[in-house]
Each structure stands twice: as structure tokens, then as C-alpha cells.
Amino acid sequence: MANLRDIKKRINSVTSTKQITRTMEMVATAKIRKATDRVVAATPYSEAMLKMLNNLAGNASEASHPLLAEHAEKKHVLFVIVCSDRGLAGAFNSNVLHTAEKKAVAYQGQGVTVDYILCGKKSIGYFAYRGVSPIMKFAGISADPTLDEARRIASFVREGYAAGTYDEVVIYYNHARNAADQDLRCEQLLPVDVSAVKSDEVQGPAATFDFEPNEAAVLSKLLPAYVETMVYHALIDSAAAEQGARRKAMKSATDNATDIINTLQRQYNRARQGAITTEISEIVGGAAALKKEE
Amino acid sequence: MADNLSCTVVTPAQTIYAGEATYVGLPGEVGSFGVMKGHEPLVSTLGSGIVKIDAVQASESARYVIAGGYAEIDDNAVIVLADKAVAIKDINVADVRAQAAKVEETLKGIPEGDADRAYYQDQKNWLNLQLTSASAAE
Structure with a gap:
């Protein structure tokens, strides 16, 4: 049986771990609010943009803009992978990374080259270990993504796609379904999928709009901005999801620690009781032996 | 309230103005234009310049510097999507x-x-x- 002091030591160690995970849980809870507020604040813009694009999309044919045109051959694909800078968030990062890597392996099997833009230290580390060097990488922004990063990513992929360097651009990120649950999302950034833009609810008034200076000009300004919005949305959505995932992971870690402490405490009590019983029987035995001698 | 239109100015990060206005001046890419009640439905690209909002309450009137964006006017509602925007008084x-x-x-x-x-x-x-x-x- 483990001795008393060893058990006590373990109890102490688990208790301090529990304190840390509890604190992290509370910090994440506080941060969720801020992160979701940001998503909410950004929603009016993306909604208005979708509506506008929707008004245009009725008249947009594939050939009308290079960002809409699908390339005939798929030879070079770009993955934008959005992860977090810090771990301890359960399967948050590994979900994204494994899915993206699986897809990449499948692509490579078909002779398609895959390049990466990585956001978050975790993804950079993961791919560095596998000897993959990304085209662009962003570290230290996962908790506080700004529009600047989104603009840089968006302008890079736009130019790459328009120049024909890339034939498809896909973004992988975690979507914060609510404060507790995350969904892995994989969206096609380029070519812009007009059918996804055309929603059923806002159809009808398309024809009545005037366009200034003209339709093509508006479209060619709106599409790049739309890509930017998608990237920005992915970044802030992922930031909100990260906090949610961390809170969940830390909550279950705290619960586990509580269970372990209970078990250890029980062991400790049993061991102590055992020691006392042994001691008593030794004293009784010793006293009996003394009596006999008299 | 008869001569009002609703006006919203949003940037990718947040909504910076939402309210009733009597007149909205916009820096269109091909030339500035003003919008009042009853304007035709219009989608326009915007250049860099100043968005001028004459609010119903004069105290809420505001001017914003914007750098590129779009405006949609439909059903007496003006939505300005600005790439970047800041209120002049906040500069x-x-x-x-x-x-x-x-x-x-x-x-x-x-x-x-x-x-x-x-x-x-x-x-x-x-x-x-x-x-x-x-x-x-x-």
C-alpha cells in the first residue's frame, strides 16, 4: 500500500493543477463574451454585403470576373488554415489540422500541389514538424485577429488566383456554434461560389437596382471585398470558438481533478485507518506479551 | 418623420452609425451625390471622401471620413459599407x-x-x- 506521505503529495499536486484549470476556465468564460461580441458587431457588414452581392449575382456570369471563373484544371491548391496560438483547448486545433492534412494527402495523391497559409502558432508548429513550409504565416493573432491580417491574406489569395498560380483556395476554421460547441468548417474562398451567395429569401428586387458607375465595376469591387469579409469572419469566428473550446476542455479537466482528489482522499483515509489499526493491534499484542511474562 | 430615411454606416468590424436622417451625402466613385427620401434603388461604389449625414436631431448629425466602400439605397434606407471609416470629430x-x-x-x-x-x-x-x-x- 502506498504510504501516507506519498498520497498526501499527490493530493496536493492534483489540487494545484485543479486550481490552474479552474482559473483558465474562468478566464476563457470571460473572453468568450468579448469574442462573441466581436462576431456580432461584424455581422451587419457581412450581411449587407451578402445582400448587395445577391442583388448583383443574378446578372453575374462566370466569365464576368476572374474571381468567379473556375479554372479548367486543378493543379495548385491553397489551404488557409486557422488555428489558435495556444493549446489546452481540447481537440480544437487537431480537428482542423487533421482534416486539412487528410484532404491535402488526398490532393497530393491526385498530383495536385498544396500550399498553405497558416494562422496560429499551433498550425505553424504542426506543419514545421512535418517539413512543410507555409507561404504565409501569422502567429500571435489568434485571440485578437484584426482586419489587417484578413486584408493581407485576402489580397494574397486574390492575386494568386487571378494570376493563375492557384486554382482553388479553401479555408479551414472552427465555427463557434454557441458558447460551448464548435463545428469544423471548410469553405471555398475562390473561385467565389455564386450559387452559395444566392439565397432564396432575398430574391426579387434585383432587377430594379441602378448601378453606379455600372454593374461590372461594382462587381469587381465587391468580390474582392467579399473574400476579405469571408477571411475576417473566419478569423473572428475561430477566435470565439477557441475560447469556447478552451472553457469546455478546462471544465472537464477541473471535473476530472475533483474526481481524482476524491479517490485519493479515500485512499489516504483508508491507509491512515489501516496504519492506526496496525498500531493498536501491535500495542494490544505487546501488552498481552508483557502480561504473560508477569 | 415623413421626410426621413434610415441610414446605417458599417465597417467590417462594427456598426458606427445607425439612425434617421433627412439627407445623406456620399462620395461616389464617379462623383459625390446626395440622397433624400424617395431616391431610386441604387448600388454604388464609393471612393475616398466624406459621408455627410444630416440627422433628424441636429445634434446627431455627423461626418465620417471613409476610404472606399459601397452604398446601397433601397426603400428609403441607406446602407454604407465602408472599408475604413472614422468620425471626423474623433480624428x-x-x-x-x-x-x-x-x-x-x-x-x-x-x-x-x-x-x-x-x-x-x-x-x-x-x-x-x-x-x-x-x-x-x-
Whole structure:
């Protein structure tokens, strides 16, 4: 049986771990609010943009803009992978990374080259270990993504796609379904999928709009901005999801620690009781032996 | 309330103005134009310039510097999607000047033809636009 002091030591160690995970849980809870507020604040813009694009999309044919045109051959694909800078968030990062890597392996099997833009230290580390060097990488922004990063990513992929360097651009990120649950999302950034833009609810008034200076000009300004919005949305959505995932992971870690402490405490009590019983029987035995001698 | 239209100014990060207005002046890419109640449904691209909002309550009237964007006018509602926007009264000239100097410095350190150059050039233009708009307002 483990001795008393060893058990006590373990109890102490688990208790301090529990304190840390509890604190992290509370910090994440506080941060969720801020992160979701940001998503909410950004929603009016993306909604208005979708509506506008929707008004245009009725008249947009594939050939009308290079960002809409699908390339005939798929030879070079770009993955934008959005992860977090810090771990301890359960399967948050590994979900994204494994899915993206699986897809990449499948692509490579078909002779398609895959390049990466990585956001978050975790993804950079993961791919560095596998000897993959990304085209662009962003570290230290996962908790506080700004529009600047989104603009840089968006302008890079736009130019790459328009120049024909890339034939498809896909973004992988975690979507914060609510404060507790995350969904892995994989969206096609380029070519812009007009059918996804055309929603059923806002159809009808398309024809009545005037366009200034003209339709093509508006479209060619709106599409790049739309890509930017998608990237920005992915970044802030992922930031909100990260906090949610961390809170969940830390909550279950705290619960586990509580269970372990209970078990250890029980062991400790049993061991102590055992020691006392042994001691008593030794004293009784010793006293009996003394009596006999008299 | 008969002659009002609702006006919203949003940037990718947040909504910066939402309210009732009697007149909205917009810096269209092909020329500035004004919008009042009963305007035709219109989608326009916007250049860099000033969005002028005459609110129903005069105290809420405001002017914003924007750098590029779009406006949608439909059913007496004006939605301005601005890439970047800041209220003129919120521009801190000294602050912006310091930032502009910093960007200028960074720009010098980047070799010609680098992809980052466009980004900093963009920053510089935006800061300069704020400066000129702020001084014009004084």
C-alpha cells in the first residue's frame, strides 16, 4: 500500500493543477463574451454585403470576373488554415489540422500541389514538424485577429488566383456554434461560389437596382471585398470558438481533478485507518506479551 | 418623420452609425451625390471622401471620413459599407501624424516590389486622407 506521505503529495499536486484549470476556465468564460461580441458587431457588414452581392449575382456570369471563373484544371491548391496560438483547448486545433492534412494527402495523391497559409502558432508548429513550409504565416493573432491580417491574406489569395498560380483556395476554421460547441468548417474562398451567395429569401428586387458607375465595376469591387469579409469572419469566428473550446476542455479537466482528489482522499483515509489499526493491534499484542511474562 | 430615411454606416468590424436622417451625402466613385427620401434603388461604389449625414436631431448629425466602400439605397434606407471609416470629430491629428511618420519609416525599409509595400502604401493613404479631412473641417 502506498504510504501516507506519498498520497498526501499527490493530493496536493492534483489540487494545484485543479486550481490552474479552474482559473483558465474562468478566464476563457470571460473572453468568450468579448469574442462573441466581436462576431456580432461584424455581422451587419457581412450581411449587407451578402445582400448587395445577391442583388448583383443574378446578372453575374462566370466569365464576368476572374474571381468567379473556375479554372479548367486543378493543379495548385491553397489551404488557409486557422488555428489558435495556444493549446489546452481540447481537440480544437487537431480537428482542423487533421482534416486539412487528410484532404491535402488526398490532393497530393491526385498530383495536385498544396500550399498553405497558416494562422496560429499551433498550425505553424504542426506543419514545421512535418517539413512543410507555409507561404504565409501569422502567429500571435489568434485571440485578437484584426482586419489587417484578413486584408493581407485576402489580397494574397486574390492575386494568386487571378494570376493563375492557384486554382482553388479553401479555408479551414472552427465555427463557434454557441458558447460551448464548435463545428469544423471548410469553405471555398475562390473561385467565389455564386450559387452559395444566392439565397432564396432575398430574391426579387434585383432587377430594379441602378448601378453606379455600372454593374461590372461594382462587381469587381465587391468580390474582392467579399473574400476579405469571408477571411475576417473566419478569423473572428475561430477566435470565439477557441475560447469556447478552451472553457469546455478546462471544465472537464477541473471535473476530472475533483474526481481524482476524491479517490485519493479515500485512499489516504483508508491507509491512515489501516496504519492506526496496525498500531493498536501491535500495542494490544505487546501488552498481552508483557502480561504473560508477569 | 415623413421626410426621413434610415441610414446605417458599417465597417467590417462594427456598426458606427445607425439612425434617421433627412439627407445623406456620399462620395461616389464617379462623383459625390446626395440622397433624400424617395431616391431610386441604387448600388454604388464609393471612393475616398466624406459621408455627410444630416440627422433628424441636429445634434446627431455627423461626418465620417471613409476610404472606399459601397452604398446601397433601397426603400428609403441607406446602407454604407465602408472599408475604413472614422468620425471626423474623433480624428486626433497629432496621433495620426505620428502613425503616418511610422508607416513612412516602415515603407522606406521595404524593398521595391515587395508584397508588403502595397499594404503600407494603403495605410499611408488612409492616414493622409484623415489628415486632410480633419484640416479641411477646421
